[in-house]
Amino acid sequence: MKAFDDYFLARPHLDEIQFYRVPSEMAQTAVYEIANEAESAEPSLQKSDIEVGFRFLAFNFKKATIVHHPSFREAIYHLLDMDKLKTALEPEGFLEASSYFPWKSKAQEKEPWKIVSLLEEAGYAGETLTVYALDRKSAIKQGEIFQEEAQKYGISLELKTYNLDQYYDPHLEEADLLFMGEVASTDYHLSFLGAFLNKALIFNRFLSGSQMAKLNLFFEKIKQAPDREQREKLIEETETYIKRENLFIYLFHPIKNRVFHPMIRDIEFESFGYADFKRMWIKHGRG
Template sequence: MDFSYFELRAHYYATEQNLTIHCRLADLESIWFCTAKNCKRKLRKYESEGLLRYTPGRGRGNSSTLTFSLPFKQEVEEMVTSLVAADRLDDLLTFLQLPIPKQWITGLTTELNQLFGFQGPHAQKDILRTIIARKLTTLDPLFSSITFESFLIGQLGDPLVTYNKEMDKIEPRIAHHWKSNDSHTLWTFYIRKGIQFHDHSTLTTKDIEYTFNRFKAVDNAYSWVVEHIDRMNLLSDYTIEFYLKEQNPLFLRFISIANFSILPHHISFDEKEWVGSGAFRLKENSDQKIVLSAFDSYFLERPILDEVQFVRVDHSALHNVTFHLENEEEQIQLQKTKEIEVGYRFLVFNFHRSAIVNDAKFREAIYHLLDMKRMWRDLDREHLVEASGNFYWNSEERDRSFEKVRELIEESSYEGETLRVYQLNKEHAIEEANWFMEAGKKVGIQLELHLFQLDSFYTEDFEQHADFIFMGEVSSSDHHVSFYGSFKNKALLFRRMLLPSHLGKIDSYLNQFKMESSTAKREQIINEIESYIKRENLILYMHHPIKQQTFHPMIQDIQFDSFGYVDLRRLWVGKV
């Protein structure tokens, strides 16, 4: 939306007298960032709309006179009211950043409350509001592989068991006890009684059977979890057996993934009307807002927060956002947390499209080209945590030499063809892609940048169009299962971009991994897989992001859940 008219009024408001200002076209050029000719067009347009009367100055450089039709305050109030009525959050956020007298905005509390869902001062609810910068991909557990969506699923539902990272053990959730035979091919689960779904129906083993059969019925992102389930046997409403085709000591950890939250069998799944047994129920799921409301009948401890609102704001407006708690009016110094994310950014080659990426010399050249130290220095960034594998505590700096790049390219079969680079349409990601493009240009590699949105990740036809893809991988609290799943999940890039020969080698390691009860031996297998990837330059590890989160100081008991998101079940609002 064009707010040029309001930029004009806000800029000259302090000098306005009797609805009249005097200005020069040269000044308008700097306000509107356009030519004098276009400034005149804008003024004539506003005049035709009845917003002002324009009297051009006589002679070159003389001031023109603008007389407005209405008081500025009245126009501001009318604009805010219209934006609220149209539910145009992004435009409203942008509009409120103009240098408009703040006392005018204070007087519009009623109108703003309609949009932001403020409760009046009489409200007894604890409501936390935050933002998301994109549309959701999907909340269907069968297909959701993006961290935020999986995090939301974990708020709406509960799996049979859950993984405790601190204790490195499985704990009860829907099931209160379980057992397996010695070969780990038969697992028996005993289900809590009285668990209610959000529609207040009672959870039984029929719902567990339905949930797992959903995963078995279609090819999906988590087929690797259920592919070895032979059958299920319902001994009663509260006892169920799983018979596996082969032994799997990690079966409990596989099914502790949030996506295996139990769904009611009597309701067809609808991600807009998500019904689970979780601590929060889905109150609203629209393109503009996602609202979670505490489920009063939750079988474990009810959340202290009554409601959590995720309001969608486009990237271009993010820097304009001020964060508040509901009913909080004072400006308070926000608290910030900063930690290294258990994840990494990487570049993966598409071995299905371009013959050149199958050239080991060319991949080695790209490895030396993608030098994180040079990138950080050139982009004037701080606090590089260079990645040489999945986990930052195992990563170390690796030697790269820009001088080797040209030599390796000459030894490769590269003939100057243009290669396509795909990158997320996010500010820092674009900076890194542009740096990579410039670095490639210096050594004669022709690159073409294509930006994509995360909400199109599943539909983007990378296999047909991309040569390189920049992306990130984030671990859940169960680092080993996340590592395993990152290579087994068909929706993720490794399974989509690597050749069957590469995946066959990795799968042979993963088969050993799955059978191994020893944490130390699984760690050794992880190292062997990473060594193979680095030796062949199949994936180029880049860096471990440093994640910063901002909190109001009244928010208490901040703990982090799977994927590094705040555990909403434990948050509460206290006094500063």
């Protein structure tokens, strides 16, 4: 991509941006190299950041299954022990999530001794549910661990995979449960609203009409809030409702470790976790 000098507004900060396709197994680590420069003697720069957004397990309320019963969802909440899922997660690590926003998250109390009685209360009779996970090694392993833990309590799960190209395909709505993630733009409040109001995203596709109606009452108040502080308070009230009803299960915020060429300086991240190109600068020469 090259700067368009005839554009009628301000000129872009950069003259040119080059994009390179990499194999999917390398996608979790971004490595930047500078063409036609002698390799620097300085060590590579490693940047770690906690992703604003979260991974979660969604329930499909558009299907007539046991997930409609609140006791069943609570049983799944207690079943998803993040310590047991650590082996399946990204090697960079994670922060356990209890909110969309990592600075609000804290470890959630799980009480697996309640699972059996909750399943009995829900009237679960061993019917098989389908759980979908991304066709990535860590996501599949996470799904397998979830499946194994569920089996200990007599919960039968059939694990299926999907790829991101299939995310918008209606067939994904055949899932009873689904592992997915949500990542924010630089406008965190707008991203929070968009995650639920965008009809293409999984919350809007999986939540029932009555659940969305309840959430919309919160969203309208957030839209009308006079300042950031009031929006924050209303977002917290919204998340309290989500967690009380277990509309989905918060899992974790990924910690991304990225490697950069040592000549690239002032590396910061912006919307959706991408590097902010306009803030970067290149150190020329040595010394």
